[in-house]
Amino acid sequence: MKNKIKMNIKVQRIIDGDNGQEGLKMPGNKNENKNENKNENKNENKNENKNENKNENKNNNHKILVSPPPLALRAGHYLPTLIFLGLAVHLVLPQLASVESSLQVIRTMALWAVLLAAVAELISYIGYGYLINSILAIVNQQLSILKGACITLAAASMGMLAGGTLGNAAATYSWVRKSGVSAEGSGLAGTLPTIFNNAILTLLAAAGIVHLLLAHELSTIQFYAFLLILSILSFGVAAVSWGRNHRARFKAVALGIASSFARLLRRPFTPTSTENSVSRLFAALDILHDGGWQFPALLAAFSIGFDALTLYLFFIAAGHPVGLEVLLIGYGLPLLFGKMAFVVPGGVGVVESTMIALYTGLGVPSSVAVVVVLGYRVFSFWIPTLVGFPIAFYLQRKGS
Structure with a gap:
């Protein structure tokens, strides 16, 4: 039951x-x-993780870019650099004095071409003002073109005396920030112009070296020297590309290299500075990856193009015009060398000697090469540097 x-x-x-x-x-x-x-x-969970990672990356990039690089203007700190700069000048000036025919080249130079060279260099710096403004437009900010050009001049002068590229970035950040621009925009303005300029110079240098290797008869030493330089440039580009996906390891390698150089130069090593520089580089590259880089890159090429035009006009003034390929071969590589030779402020001596040697090797008479290169450097480096110092102190006092 x-x-x-x-x-x-x-x-x-x-x-x-x-x-x-x-x-x-x-x-x-x-x-x-x-x-x-x-x-x-x-x-x-996957969608939430993706959104969280995107937001986290954006927040990290924002934090990195808004952190201000250190900037201090102390005359006593720059005295050793100025002395070193003076010694570097003596590496170049004897070349002019030792070549009697250079005086004849100077006497017969076309004044109109020299004046046009000055105008071309002025347009180049105005282009950098537009470049900063176009970079700020990425984050919906703006700055007057004239102020951008003045900041470019002043920051280049400060970078020559204090920390090179890092000093330039710190000065640009500080003065753009004091102009009322957001911290993120100021960080981009201090980082991206250098990235664009170095990328363009690297392309010009690599193209010039390939042309030299293929189209010109080089000695064995020259062949292997240029091949080594091309390998270093290629390795640098590949390393940055790899580093975007392996940032922790890239940063560790960068710290090791910076530490070795500090020991070699017997200078104190501060890891924070290197870490911040690497982080700022990749934060800027991440923002570029999201779009909006084309117009700033075009403006950077515009400014470099007018700077190269300044050099070309000096060749015309000296009565020895050169072809475009010869002009660019002797232009990009020495300027890149000057940036790599961070021990020498502004690459003084390195740029001039390398440029003169290249043009002489490409068939330009030595007397013409010396006058043209030194005249170009006066217009593109010395005059802007001297003008930049009073602007720098004005901007610093105005903001304080």
Whole structure:
């Protein structure tokens, strides 16, 4: 009797389940529901993680770019650099004095071409003002073109005396920030112009070296020297590309290299400075990857183009115009060398000697090469540097 009652209860439960009541749940349905719930949860978690990673990267980039690089203007700190700069000048000036025919070249130079060279260099710096403004437009900020050009001049002068590229970036950040621009925009203004300029110079240098290797007769030493330089440039580009996806390892390698140089030069090593520079580089590259880099890159090429035009006009003034390929071969590589030779402020001596040697090797008379290169450097480096110092102190006092 009891068994019959139990059977009836079980049957009733099954019937109730079929009628949509509480009933029994079949094992198969239970597993299917679990799998569906798991898949839904996985998809939700993936989407949440992607959004969190994107937001986290944006927040990290913002924090990196808004952190101000240190900037201090202390005359006593720059005295050793100025002395070193004066010694570097003596590496170049004897070349002019030792070549008597250079004086004849100077006497016969076309004044109109020299004046046009000055105008071309002025347009180049105005282009840098536009470049800063176009970079700020990426984050919906703006700065007057004239102020951007003045900041470029002043920051270049400060960078020559204090920290090179890092000093330039710090000065640009500080003065753009004091002009009312957001911290993120100021960080981009201090970082991206250098990235664009170095990228363009690297392309010009690499193209020039390839042309030299293929189209000109080089000595064995010259061949391997230029091949080594091309390998270093290629390695540098590949390293940065690799570093974007392996940032921790790239930063560790950069710290090791910076530490070795500090020991070699017997200087104190501060890891924070190197870490911040690497982080700022990749933060800027991340923002460029999101778009909006084309117009700033075009403006950087515009400014470099007018700077190269200044050099070309000096060739015309000296009565020895050169072809475009010769001009660019002797232009990009020495300027890149000057940036790499961070021990020498502004690359003084390095740029001039390398440029003169290249043009002489490409068939330009030595007397013409010396006058043209030194004249170009006066217009593109010395005059802007001297003009930049009073502007720098004005901007610093105005902001304080």
